[in-house]
Amino acid sequence: MWLRENVVVHRVQSLIEREKSGNMKLLPGNIKVLFFARGEPHVEIITVKEPKRRLSLSSEDSELEEPEYRKEVEDDLIVLDDHSQLLDDDYHLKMLAAHMPARTQGCPWQLVYSTAVHGSSLKTLYRNMVGLDSPVLLVIKDMHNKVFGAFSSDPFRVSTSCYGTGETFLFSFNPKFQAYRWSGENSYFVSGDLESLQIGGGGGGFGLWLDADLYHGSSFSCPTFRNASLSTLEDFIVQDLEVWTVHN
Structure with a gap:
């Protein structure tokens, strides 16, 4: 030096x-x-690429922070502790790994909820996440066999207001992989009650919405992520759904 x-x-x-x-x-x-x-x-x-500040789990001041991502990942996959029925090849895992926040690097992922194992119930999904304090990955396959979902900086829970940080993003393999990161326009990252789970919003529709039975869903363009509809149709039927979380 x-x-x-x-x-x-x-x-x-x-x-x-x-x-x-x-x-x-x-x-x-x-x-x-x-x-x-x-x-x-x-x-x-001064290095050309200055390190970005890393977001905390708190959603406070998230609109002032810029998430740190791992880019240009080579031969780096998400390591799953359990078998996934939706993320079934290296392509899915490699594309997602390249867009995960740096703080998840090297952390194994465990299956915390699956419709194939736990049935179709938003209440059960919330119940399985009680006590968690780590990011989660929501993966959906619709009746047209399209795979899409969301990465949330916080585990899903019943809330009276929006929560999460700018690390949260939507993604779709429909047909090619596309990640929709936070636009900075608002902080409507995640919210939910016993009737539905919502991710992204502010424009009359949610970026991703699921009903209480985790059977009906919808995906509209929203200001939070400036995303296209994640599924083939804006209103879709869920075939399978999984939620993964990282080990602390």
């Missing part, structure tokens, strides 16, 4: 000398001269 900074200092000194001769060139965007001491520049090296 000392050698690199020393080289940069000499480079800056050279550029300063050019200024004296009238041939000054702009410094590279990742180099900043903070001050001069005895004619020597103090240089700060």
Whole structure:
């Protein structure tokens, strides 16, 4: 590191000398001269890709934070502790892994709810998440065999107001993978009661909506994620549904 900074200092000194001769060139965007001491520049090296701040689990001030994602993931899959009937190939897992927040990296995922195992009940889904304090992945297959869903920064629960953070996003494999991240327009991430579960909103329709029986659903474009409809039709019938959570 000392050698690199020393080289940069000499480079800056050279550029300063050019200024004296009238041939000054702009410094590279990742180099900043903070001050001069005895004619020597103090240089700060700023990486081109500055690290983004990591969101907490709290939804407070989430609109002021920017989630940190793992991009350009190579040969990195989500590790499932149980068999999934919906995420059945490496393509699904690799595409999702590339859009997960960095804080989930290396964490195994366990199945917390499945219609095939637990039946179709939103109440049961809520009950299985009592005591959880970790992100969840909701995966749906409709009657047209289209797979889509949502990543939520918080486990699903009955609430009187919206909760979650800007880490929350919608996704669809319909037909190619597409992730719809937070637009910043509002913070209507997740809300729910005993009658329905809603993800995204603000425009007259929810990005993803499920009824109490987890049988009827709908997906509309919404300002929260600026998403297209996740399913083939805006109103759909659920064939199977799974919810996964990461081990703390």
